[in-house]
Amino acid sequence: MIRPVTLCFPLVYLILTMAGVASHAADPQAGFQGYPEAPAFTVLPREAPLKNYPCMRCHDFLKVKTEPRQLRAPHPELDHGAGRFWCLECHDPENRNSLRTTPPIATNSNEIHTLCGRCHATQERDWYFGAHGKRVGLWQGEREILDCVRCHNPHQPAIQPRKPQPPPAVRSGLERPAGRPEPVVPIWEQAVDGLEQPREQQHE
Amino acid sequence: MLIQNFFRDGCKELLRGGWMYRLWVGLLLLMIAAGGGFYLEQLDQGLVITGLSDQVSWGYYIANFAFLVGIAASAVLLVIPAYIFNRKDIEEVVLLGEAMAVAAVVTAILFVVIDLGRPDRLWHLIPLLGRFHFPQSLLAWDVLVLSGYLVLNCAISFYLLFCHYRGRSPVFGRYFPFVILAMFWAIGIHTVTAFLFSANSARPFWHGALLGPRFIASAFVSGPALLIVALQIIHRIGHLRVNRSVIETLALIMTVSLQISLFFVGAELFTDFYNTGSQHVASSKYLYLGLDGFSGLRPWIWTALTLNGIAVTILMIHPLRRNLVTLNTACLLAYCGVWMEKGMALVVPGFIPTPLGEIFEYLPTVSEVIIATGCWAVGVLLFTLLVKAGAPLELGRLHRTDGEQDVVAANGPSGGPIPTSSAQ
Amino acid sequence: MVWNNHENSNMSDQHDVSTQSAGTVTVPDPHRRRLLKQLGIAGAAGTTAASAPAWGGSTLLDALGGFFQDQYQRMSPSEIEAALARIERKAKRDLGVDIHCDNTPPQAGVVFGYALNVSRCRGYRDCVQACIQENNHGRDPSSTAYIRVLELDHGQMNLEQADQYYDPETVPVPGKYYLPVQCMQCADPPCVKACPVEATWMEPDGIVVVDYDWCIGCRYCMTACPYWARHFNWKQPTIPADQVNPDTHYLGNRPRPVGVVEKCHFCIQRTRKGRLPACAEACPTGARVFGNLLDPHSEIRYVLANKPVFQLKSELGTEPKFWYFTD
Numbered sequence: 001m002i003r004p005v006t007l008c009f010p011l012v013y014l015i016l017t018m019a020g021v022a023s024h025a026a027d028p029q030a031g032f033q034g035y036p037e038a039p040a041f042t043v044l045p046r047e048a049p050l051k052n053y054p055c056m057r058c059h060d061f062l063k064v065k066t067e068p069r070q071l072r073a074p075h076p077e078l079d080h081g082a083g084r085f086w087c088l089e090c091h092d093p094e095n096r097n098s099l100r101t102t103p104p105i106a107t108n109s110n111e112i113h114t115l116c117g118r119c120h121a122t123q124e125r126d127w128y129f130g131a132h133g134k135r136v137g138l139w140q141g142e143r144e145i146l147d148c149v150r151c152h153n154p155h156q157p158a159i160q161p162r163k164p165q166p167p168p169a170v171r172s173g174l175e176r177p178a179g180r181p182e183p184v185v186p187i188w189e190q191a192v193d194g195l196e197q198p199r200e201q202q203h204e
Numbered sequence: 205m206l207i208q209n210f211f212r213d214g215c216k217e218l219l220r221g222g223w224m225y226r227l228w229v230g231l232l233l234l235m236i237a238a239g240g241g242f243y244l245e246q247l248d249q250g251l252v253i254t255g256l257s258d259q260v261s262w263g264y265y266i267a268n269f270a271f272l273v274g275i276a277a278s279a280v281l282l283v284i285p286a287y288i289f290n291r292k293d294i295e296e297v298v299l300l301g302e303a304m305a306v307a308a309v310v311t312a313i314l315f316v317v318i319d320l321g322r323p324d325r326l327w328h329l330i331p332l333l334g335r336f337h338f339p340q341s342l343l344a345w346d347v348l349v350l351s352g353y354l355v356l357n358c359a360i361s362f363y364l365l366f367c368h369y370r371g372r373s374p375v376f377g378r379y380f381p382f383v384i385l386a387m388f389w390a391i392g393i394h395t396v397t398a399f400l401f402s403a404n405s406a407r408p409f410w411h412g413a414l415l416g417p418r419f420i421a422s423a424f425v426s427g428p429a430l431l432i433v434a435l436q437i438i439h440r441i442g443h444l445r446v447n448r449s450v451i452e453t454l455a456l457i458m459t460v461s462l463q464i465s466l467f468f469v470g471a472e473l474f475t476d477f478y479n480t481g482s483q484h485v486a487s488s489k490y491l492y493l494g495l496d497g498f499s500g501l502r503p504w505i506w507t508a509l510t511l512n513g514i515a516v517t518i519l520m521i522h523p524l525r526r527n528l529v530t531l532n533t534a535c536l537l538a539y540c541g542v543w544m545e546k547g548m549a550l551v552v553p554g555f556i557p558t559p560l561g562e563i564f565e566y567l568p569t570v571s572e573v574i575i576a577t578g579c580w581a582v583g584v585l586l587f588t589l590l591v592k593a594g595a596p597l598e599l600g601r602l603h604r605t606d607g608e609q610d611v612v613a614a615n616g617p618s619g620g621p622i623p624t625s626s627a628q
Numbered sequence: 629m630v631w632n633n634h635e636n637s638n639m640s641d642q643h644d645v646s647t648q649s650a651g652t653v654t655v656p657d658p659h660r661r662r663l664l665k666q667l668g669i670a671g672a673a674g675t676t677a678a679s680a681p682a683w684g685g686s687t688l689l690d691a692l693g694g695f696f697q698d699q700y701q702r703m704s705p706s707e708i709e710a711a712l713a714r715i716e717r718k719a720k721r722d723l724g725v726d727i728h729c730d731n732t733p734p735q736a737g738v739v740f741g742y743a744l745n746v747s748r749c750r751g752y753r754d755c756v757q758a759c760i761q762e763n764n765h766g767r768d769p770s771s772t773a774y775i776r777v778l779e780l781d782h783g784q785m786n787l788e789q790a791d792q793y794y795d796p797e798t799v800p801v802p803g804k805y806y807l808p809v810q811c812m813q814c815a816d817p818p819c820v821k822a823c824p825v826e827a828t829w830m831e832p833d834g835i836v837v838v839d840y841d842w843c844i845g846c847r848y849c850m851t852a853c854p855y856w857a858r859h860f861n862w863k864q865p866t867i868p869a870d871q872v873n874p875d876t877h878y879l880g881n882r883p884r885p886v887g888v889v890e891k892c893h894f895c896i897q898r899t900r901k902g903r904l905p906a907c908a909e910a911c912p913t914g915a916r917v918f919g920n921l922l923d924p925h926s927e928i929r930y931v932l933a934n935k936p937v938f939q940l941k942s943e944l945g946t947e948p949k950f951w952y953f954t955d
Binding site for chain 1: 735745751756768771772782904912914930931935
């Protein structure tokens, strides 16, 4: 039996190609062409417009300075890549409204995964196939997924710790036991007969 | 007509009795009323009035259930010697065993019913009318074997008593096949009850092949212990003459069973504790030693083992076993010991820790204990009434009075008021 | 709740109710009488029920209908219709809310599976909260939850060292990882085997469901479950009128009576209509992957084929349809 999802797949792929998701496919320089075997998807449009976008509102009048330096507001703080790169790794120096990939191909913010994927190729592959990222709405039919920046702030991509929701309750009239299991000392911190003794903490 | 008279005469017999009998029945009724009152609250509020939780979802009720099935099963210990080994002395009291079995089964079933969240839906268990999940569900098996055992024992007792009432001797071929069936059935009810627990691979504490044998062994301790004491009381009150040899046989069975039972406990302790830390020992650790600072049942199990230890010591010393005072002491200790061990100490640790590793202790509430006590009172009352009505029938003191009596019963004065039990 | 889009189409209807009953479940008598009039149930049954909730808060007719109601799988379509209508009436009477209760059947060619990325889970418990709201759990502080998030030390897989009550200022706590546990929808479910009255069974789409109107409350299934996924209604759960999710399913999130067992049902009221379960929708890290195991192109099948996966307690042979995986 051919499933409807399978049937509509080439169609959706065609539409996506025309819409520009795979617009670089025709480019001889472009090595990566997505994962055609991945189930078709649409990326949920960005929720809110960017505050300082378009960049060219200002940068039209400013000279391009390519050397890395400390930037102030309204530029966001950059905590990405552990200092390996800065703005122009992702933003097109000529047209800051655009992003660029390596090799430099202009992409817009709706194809952000092509940009992120140039470093995070494993995550990108998983994202195409559904093991990374987040599907919304329906498990069935049209596959709507969120793009990278819906969850990861591109300038500070690590997801920040936060307060968890309240812990579960116990039956009314009863009380949660006060005790906790005694913490197990990991093997690397305990002295075990026949094993090398744990070393003193060298650093600090 | 005759059957009607039989039941009418039996019921009349229940209304006779001295002040001690009346006081005893009154006391039991009071306990039943108290239990019933709290049970109404449970019906209204839900099981929230108990100490049970999602973590420990079975407790005091089911503990008593497991124990009582054992009492019911051990009636077989009077039946086997009486009918297989033709022990006439035991055959005389075999109906007491039957009465105990009936009372214990009824009480056991009662304990399951009060444990239900929706007793109003009990009819869902009736085959065809409801959906009886047989043979997959062990609980369905338990319902089947317990109700079957109840019917079987009621039928055998009724047949034998009715024959006595009519003044005829029972036809061997009519009841003996059922007696044989009841013997195997008795082992069956307790094995199935054990399998009810050991079937759960989710609960390593129960999930072992030894649980069934352990149940049988401990049942053959608690049952005779109760019988020995009950027979003496009945003998004292003067309902039935109980031969000393019956007591001695039961004491011997109890001695051997208690030794085996303790050996089984030891065997489990070895497998649990030889290796230091697998998940499977967590429940045993909680029970015997305490786990992560939680040790609610530790004094309980050690008390049980101590009681059983003292009991087995008394029983193994021949002069002490033959002395009624020490024997009764041993019976009391062993009975309490097994009740503690096979009750709470068996059911509750199965839930601690939970399958997700949580340690959440359980303590029955006052309401729960009162309801359970009410159930016990139902069982004791039932036993009292069955013996009260059954003993004169058995002795032939109570028989048909329509003048068509064929054979006059050998012992016991026929006609006339029966000497009241509490006269002494 | 960014993605929690309950269509509260009934809000206008509820409004007068929720203000009157001030968010409590016990409906005052005058209100009850008016309701009964609206429902057209008058006569002896009506007056009995109006004076006191003598039949568990139902009219005599509904109480009788409920008492003699057959097991779900054996009910005829008309009997199911009557049962659904009774549920809706009872919700109106007890909670003061117009709910819609249906019995959407399973889809052909669908068996649901779930995979959870342990390396993504950060222990926020958003899934737990979404589940409670979606599935009409009681809202008193002692109410239960289907999902338990276990906090474990790095290098540990011993559940006895797990803590499900963690409540630090921020999660994840350094040195810990998080393992959410819910019903595994086992393909060989020990709970189903245990039930003495067939009140729980596996549907053709692989969801293990409970007929809350057939369960006798013996709790043997709770004993049989290796994942502690089954929970009991120790008392009548209470939900404020404005927090009731009115989209319900007979085998799913409809308000439950006291004294019966319930469990995670993969949000049957949503998933049978193609929607994702509430927990998957609420997960802020995208750790949860849900889909059709029979569809070779589904995301879940990709995960099972390409990721290191494990099942919790797979050695028990219950064949969970819930997998854990890592990146």
